Each structure stands twice: as C-alpha cells, then as structure tokens.
Amino acid sequence: MGEVIFWVIWALVAVSAMVVAFSKNLVYSVFSLLATFIGVAGIYIFLNADFLAVTQIVIYVGGILVLLVFGIMLTNRIVVAKITQSSLQRTTGLVVVGAIFLVLVLTLLNQTWPLATSAAEFDSTVNNIGELLFGDYLILFEVASVLLLGALIGAATLARKEL
C-alpha cells in the first residue's frame, strides 16, 4: 500500500509543479503550489521525517504561499490587470536546463550516496531535532534570530510612510 501511496504523491507533486511552471495564469500557479507543498510533505513522511513534513506545511503553506498570494492580490488594480506569465528565450533555456538535467541525472545514478545507518524503525525525529537545535546548532538558532530582527526592522523601515 505504501508504494501505491508514494507514487500517487509523486504524481501529485510532479503534475502540480508542472502547473506551477507552465500555467499562463499566475493565480493558478500559486494555488497549484499548495498541492506541490503538501505532496512534498508527504514525501518527507515517507522519509520518516515527520517533524520536517509538518514544518513544511506550516512554513510553506501557512507562510510562503500566503505571502505569495498577498503579493499577487495586493498588486494594484488586480481586477483589471491580466495576470499572466510567459517565458522568454525558450530554446536557450531548454538547452541549458536540459544539459544540467542530463548531468544531474547521470551523476545521480552513477554516484554511490552515503546513507543513514538506521532508518528501519519508525522513530519520531522531534527529540533529536530539538536536541540538535539547542545543542550543536544553538548558535545558528541565535544568529537566525538576529537575522530575523534585522529583516523586521528593515521591512518596517521600508514600509512606513515617514521618510
């Protein structure tokens, strides 16, 4: 059963990502991201990364996607403006992307990847993540807080009316 569900999720991610990329209507692209993000969360679950999966939904759906939606909907004169997207330089892009894709696929297949030692038994990752976040990675946690503080100050500065 697991395998069937995996392929269903895989198809969901692939199809919705294609809609994101190829849809002419920007609004459809954004809403299609919803399916992509949730599908990716599903793939995380298959990797036993439960915490990551839920974080993916909270941050990407609850945060990033809402931000994107805001960006589009708060655009001036949204009702009359035609929101479309198009691609330039299709041939060049296709060649470059195709080349990189080829290299990636070939090397991905030929490379021996180091694997985690024990993934057999399903065990919650929350505790480990918590301990790492407040242990080895504590300083990065703090650095991120300063970064966010700076971003907040900057955003408020740019957004306020006063010069």
Added chain:
Amino acid sequence: MDLTQLALSLKYFIPEMVLTGFIVVAILYDLFLKPETSHRVGFVAIAGLVVTLGMLYQQQGIPATGIFANMFALDGFATFFKWVVAIGAALAIWMSLDTKELENRRVGEYHILILILVLGMFLLVSATHIISIYLSLEMVSIMSYLLAGYLKENSRSNEASVKYVIYGAFSSGIMLYGLSLLYGLTGTGYISEIQAQLVLGQVSPVMLVLVTVLLLAGFGYKISAVPFHFWTPDVYEGAPTPITAFLSVAPKAAGFAVLIRFFNVALSQGDPNTPSWLALPGLDWPMIIAVLSAITMTVGNVLAIQQNNIKRLLAYSSIAHAGYMLMGVVVADQTGIAAILYYAGVYMLMNLGAFFVAIQIKNIYNTETIADYAGLGFKAPWIGIAMAVFLFALTGLPPTAGFVAKFYLFRALVQFGDGFLWLAMFGLLNGVVSLFYYMRILKAMYFDKMEIPEKLTAVPLHFNVLMFILVVPLLVGWMFGDPLSIWAAEAVQFFF
C-alpha cells in the same frame, strides 16, 4: 546535550557579543530620538565598532579554534577580515553622518542595519559549516538589500534594491542547491569533514565540477565576479553613496573570505595551513577560477571605460578589482592568500576613499557626472590631491600601497610556476586599461576647463580629518617595514 562545551565557546565570541549588545542598545536608543536627531544612533554604532575592535585586539594570539561545536572558527584569517570589515563599517558610518543624501530622514535604522550587516560579515568570515555559511551569507545579503533601498522615495534606489534582491535570491538559491548536493555526497556539513570525505575519491569528478559551479554562483555573486555581476552597476548607482562604498569593500572582502575558506579547506588535499597545497584530484578548480578571474577583470575594466557616472565607474572598477583578487585565489597557497588579505585591506582604504571624495563632491556641487568634475583640482585642492592618491592607488601605481598590493598578487602568481603566467599577463594588460579610465577622472579635474559655478559649500572639518585618515596609510603605510603585509602573512592560518 553538552551545554558546558558551548558555554566555553562564549569567551571566544566576545567581539560578536559586544556587537550584538550594541545593536540592541542602538535599537533602544533610536526609540527615544526624533527624526532630526536620529543620526545620533550613528555615534552609538561607531562606538560599538570601536569597542568591538578593542575586543578583537584582545583576541590576538589565541590559537586557531573551532567554537560552538565547530560551527564557526576563530583563526587569524577570520580575524584579519573582521578588522577590515569593522574598520570599513566605522568609516562608512562616519561618511554617512553628513552626506546630503541622508538628510531630512530618519536614519536610526540605517545605522542599526549596518551594524547587523557587520555582525553578518563577522560570522561569514569565520563560518566553517555549510549552514553557518549560508545563514551568515543571507544575513549579509538581506541587510544589503535593505540598505541599498534605503532612499525609498528615490526610484533608482528602489531599482537597486529590487535588482539586488532578485539576483541575490536567485544566486543564493543556486548555491543552496550546490550545498545540498555536497551534503548529500558527503553526509556532513562541516567543511573540514567534507574535505575528508572528498579526498577518499568516491565522488565523481563531473558531479564535483557541477557542485563547484553552483557554489561559485553564490560566492561569485557576493564578490560580483563575472558572470554574476549584472546587479553591481545598478545597485552601486542607486544605493546611498556611503552604502555603495561600504558594499563595494566589506561584503566583497567577506565574500572572498568565505570563498577562500571553502575552496581551500573543503576542495583541497591535506591541511590548508601547510605551504604546499593541492586541489582535489579531478577537480581543477584553480583553472575555473583563473578563467573567471581573467573574464571578470577584463569585463569590469572594458565596461568601466565608457561610464560617465562616477558611481557606475567605480562599480565596474570594483568588478575588475574582484578579478584581480581572484588571481590570488587561483594560487591559494600561503603567499597567494596573504596577497589577497593585503589587497583586501588596501582596497578597503582606497575604494572607500574614492567613494568618499565622490560623496564630498556630491555634497558640494550636487553632481555625480565625471565631466562636471572639470577644474575641481584647482577649485578644491585638498579634495583633488586626495582623489589623485586614491586613483593612483586603485590603478596600482607607485608610490601608493595599491602598487604594493598588486605587486604581491602578481608575485604570488609568478612564484607559483608557469601554469598561470598567462593570467599574470592578463592582469598587467588590464592594469593598463584601468589606467586609462582612472586617469580620465584626473584629467577632468586638472586639465579640463573649469565649468563649476561659484557656489561652494564648506566641507565640515571632520570630513577633512576622515580624508586625511584614508590618504596617509595609502601613502606611507607600506613603508617602515610594511606592518600590514607582515600581519597578512601571519594571518594565513585556518582552523582545521
């Protein structure tokens, strides 16, 4: 969880903690200020930087160590760049205090953002884990975007910020992809452990080349190397000039620091502190960087020729200088890195100086066009002489420290062997090209007919003091035993 180990690292982290403390103090102080007095935050910022420098001085002589579970390193290499960054920031804030561009607006946040930017660069130059590299790189980038767009009623400034964001987001995304591949290939985030894994030779060279190219997109964007340079002229033109000056030296130096640390530790064989040094087998990244360096300096210099705006000209010239500094990365041995360190220090002084003169001229004559500089050399002799010194230094002419800096770079390249002699020739030719456009400014200042109307505003005294501070080290700093080069040579030690 071993928190005591982490707590022990705190004593190696004092400069950063002091800086963070001053950031908080500046934020709180700003709350009590009216818009017209908000520039006082700048004094807090300068004080903070001075205290931080004092704390950095306290750290001299500590052997290279990893701190906070080896997320960051405290070594001579990082400390050198921290000095460059902090001094550059203090000078940039000093320049900001009286520039006309920032008049009649609230500037408290401006100084706070600069301080956070400095903190980001402190972390960036000492980052030894891919997550800490990425996080501090983003910290630097985001603060730079905000500062570039600080003149928010000015559409050029907006354009600068938006272009910066789009390029920055894209290239850091590409870099992140490279980092994730590298993590997948090696299973670790520490760059020294990545090296240990890569040396085993189980990773296919094609993959490694791909990873290197992806990473160069991120690092190259930070140091504005061709072909990741497109943002540079527009951002440098649109941003407030002190920010342009600062962005052209400090984040660039920090970008070089992380580039060197990453390539020298992760993508090489053996201990990076030993004099003999080799790139990973199968991955000839010195050649990639040599090509990048040649293209970068050529593109920067050739495009600089046709610029009429002083800020755009200096922007393109800063691209060219990134190319010169990349020559040192190609020979990432002791002499090469020492040459880059020396160059970064000198470049900080001379480029800040050139921008500083541009600020002064803008303040007095309200122009950024080179043709309008006609006759300035006689009208404002001190400014003219200072500009001449900065431009000589940027070109690499004696008797300035700029000459010595270039000399060290070329010497490193030549000593390395015949392999990269072509690059040295390229560099020399480019020097000639750059002579042309730098001298164009001097020609306008001294040989063109005076067109400037008779409305001179007085330059504040402390501005002249600052100019003096910038000129003197460039002229005499390299004499008397050249302490900077001794320090630079000593500073080439990595935590490994």
Added chain:
Amino acid sequence: MIDAIASWMLQFGALNWLGETGASLVAVALVGITLFIFVAANAIVLVYVERKVSAFMQVRLGPMRVGPMGTLQTVADALKLLVKEDIIPQFADKVLFRVGPWVILISAFVAFAAIPFSPTWVPADMSIGLFYVLSVSSVVVIGIVMSGWASNNKWSLYGAMRSAAQIVSYEIPVGLSLLAAVAVVGTLNLQELIQAQAGVGNLFHWIPIPVPNWFIFNNPFLFIAAFVYLIAATAEVNRTPFDIPEAESELVAGFMTEFSGIRWALFFLSEYANAAVVALLTAIVFLGGWQSPFPDIQGARIGMSVLAVLAIIWTFYVKVKANRLSIYPLAVTVVLAVLAWLFPAFAQWLANPGLLWIAIKGGTIIFMLMWFRWTFPRLRVDQLMYVSWKVLLPLAMINLAGVAIWMWLTGAINLVG
C-alpha cells in the same frame, strides 16, 4: 487505532480475503467516515445550540417550530441547502470556485485525525500531534483566499485578504501559548500531553487546595496561556468578535458572499468543525483532555458534593440578589451527588477517564465561544491587528519565559547542566 481496527477485522474469518493491506485501507476508510459523520453531526447540533443560546441571551425563544423545541430545524436547513440550485456566478473563476470550499473543509476536517477522544480512541497517535493540528489548520487560509478570489467580487476579495492577514497574525500567539504547555511536558504528542495531567495536586503547585493536575491549575503561566490560546484561536477560526472577514455590516458576508447551496453548507461545516477543534484542543492541552477531574470513587463523591453545595450557595445568591429562583442547576447537581453516594458504579464511571469528560470540557469551551459571540461587539481591523501583535504576542512571549522560570522555581528543571 487503525492497526487495532485492522487486526480486529482480520480476526473474522469472513473478512480474511481483505489481506493486511486491504484491512488497513478499510480501517482508514471506516475511521474517516466516522469522523466525517461526527463533523457533520457536530455542525448540525452546534448550529441548533448556537441559535438557542443566542435566543436565550437575547431573551427570545429561537427555533421552536420544526420538531420538539425546534430540534429538527437545522436538519431541515441542511436538507434545504443540499437540494438548492447550484449557482456559480458568471464571471467567477469556475475551477477555484469549486475547489475553494473543499480546501477549507478538508483542512478543518483532517485536524481531527490527531485528536484523542479517549485513552484508546485516537485516529492517529502522532508524536507531533499538536504541531500537526496547528499546521493543517493553517491551510485554511489558502482555501479562504481561493474562494474569495474566485468569486470575482470585491467584497469577497477584501474579506479573503482580511482573513488571511488575521489568520497569519493569530497563528503566532496560538503557537506560542501552546508551546508554553509543550515546554512543561516536553512532548508534542497529544496523548502524552493528556497523560501528564493525571492525578490531583495543589493549586499552582504551592497553594494547598486539591485540584486536578490539569495544566490550567498547575501553573499560573499556563493559566494565562490558556486564555491567550482561547482568544487567539477564536480569532484564528474567524469567529465573532473576530469575524472581520465576514463582517456583515461592512463586507456583505466576506469571502462567502457569492456562495450558496451546498458550497455554502461546506463553509458552515468547516466553521463548526474548526470551533470544535479549538474547543477540543483547549480541553486537551489545558484542561486535561479525557482525564476525569476525580481521582477515584471517593473523590468523585466528594467532588460532586462540593459541586452541589456550590449550586446551593449560587441559588441562594441569585434568589437574594435578583429575586429569581433558578432550580435546574441545583436539582441536577444534587441528584448527581446523591446518585454518586448511592451507587458506587456511577461514581466509578465518573472517575474513569474517557469520552465523557472530553465531551463535557469541549462542550463548555464551545459554549464559551458562543457566549463570546453573542456578547462582545466586533473589533475593527486595526484593533484586531493591535490585539494580536501588541497584546497577545508579547503576553505569550513573556508567558513562555514565565513558564521556564516557574519550572525552575518548582524544581522541574535545573539550570546547571
């Protein structure tokens, strides 16, 4: 839960042909259908209750015609909605208009998957249950914006944007206030959160009044957190007094304006499903979930007696102050207390943890939500943002620090590690 049902099904010879995969699929379907029936019934009952409660607060009768005391009114309403003509406005975005309501309903519905209804009855016992509930309820925003955008109506879009801003803002105090409770136990598993609240202890650790060990009584900061959570969660599910997105007086009906018939019914289903999730989550995290307030038979007897005494005092108070005799609370509590003393089995039943208690607690919270709705006036948009960013968020943050200090004071953690 799923595994238990599946293995139980396989014990019947007749169902063996399903195999393990089939059995677990059927079990998933069974649990899902049960939950969906629960959500639908929940909406029908709650709409009726809400109308009755509002009528009571406004001194009128409410629905009385259909069925005894109007109990079948909402069933009739639901039938009416189901058979109504399906209208999609001509210039609406047809696809998103159809999808939007479902996104909202699904995200409200899947939250029930992690809710423990009794010690054994939990659809999926996740180690990250609490975080999961929070995460899926954040998907609601997308559905709301989708519906508002697809309607091609400026009121709908305004409503949707307000709603998105509101939900995103209030997610933060919601998360932080729940985090206070998580910090005490150190788990995100809802079952473990409830198990940590078993037994009887002192009020606020030191005051010698015996109370159940629920977090709300255990720790003064969690007491505050419970209210922060309740307020913020009310706003997050867009209920009055935070129903700016559908403020009738300003926006017609916000993002629901263009919807009718079955699609509108979906909005209603999800609104009450959300209210139920909020109520259940409050009950679980702060009020001990399915834990009984009584530790044993004797405790149940004494507890019920105390309740009866309180009811007597209250009755006298009302009689003296308002000269009104309200006999029902008195009668109910006294009868229950007497029953508890007479029949040990009844007292035992009261002392057992289970569905009964989570239902009582959740019902009380839902009643409080309705009470809010029919007593408080609606906030203005700027007031709404003010409450979130300048009141609840700092409060929740200080509270989180307070929880840590409290845990240090009570010796639950020590700083020197």
